[in-house]
Amino acid sequence: MLDIIKKASLSAVGSTNPMAVLYGTVTSVNPLEVNVDQRFSLTEDFLVMGEMLMEYKLYIEGVEYVIRKGLKAGDTVLLLRYQGGQTYLILDRLVKPS
Template identity: 85%
Template sequence: MMLDIIKKASLSAVGSTNPMAVLYGIVTSQNPLEVNVDQRFSLTEDFLVVGESMTEYKLNIGGEEYVIREGLKTGDTVLLVRYQGGQTYLVLDRLVKPS
């Protein structure tokens, strides 16, 4: 009986804190960065944290510039992780369609 009460209280506490969630979004603007989440709401760059792997990386070799990694572009589908509390979203990865 007491164990059931503790379990219910624990589940209620976790549910009220908005634990981490994984969401899909579409990049709707590149600069400034904006992502539309599940066609429900848009996040501006103030609410987004972008990992280094999602930023453009260029390399100069012998006077030639090579793009090693492209940054996020309008239309990209991205995987987002919402931090606890829901104020900050990490752009975890860009999703690609298999060819």
Template identity: 85%
Template sequence: MLDIIKKASLSAVGSTNPMAVLYGTVTSVHPLEVNVDQRFSLTEDFLVIGESMTEYKLNIGGAEYYIRRGLETGDTVLLIRYQGGQTYLVLDRLVKSS
């Protein structure tokens, strides 16, 4: 009986599309578009961008200093798909180690 309950609960969770971690490549910045695993593309309507992925610069004494750069075409990003699969969080930009 316990095994039947376990199987039923696992089946219910699996059918709701729990969150998933995916990789994507930025193919366009304006408007934002990310290609996921070379399978499908997401437009900005489906993407949530964290503040750390946006451009931030300061103007000090007439000089402009970049604190962080925004997303650029060709960037590889780490995505988290929310449960249900309609919204994706751009969690971070991935860099290649040397």
């Protein structure tokens, strides 16, 4: 009986598409598009991005200072798929250690 309950609960969780962590590559910035694992592309309608990934510049006495770089084509990003699979959060840009 316990095995049947375990199988039923695992099946229920699996069918709801729980959160998943994925890797993607930015293919376009304006409009934003991310290719996920070379399997499918997500447009900005399905993406949510935090402020820390947006470009931020300061201009002081005619000099431009880049405080934060924005996403650019070719960047590798870490994505979190919300439960249900319709919305993806771009968690961060991934870089190789130097």
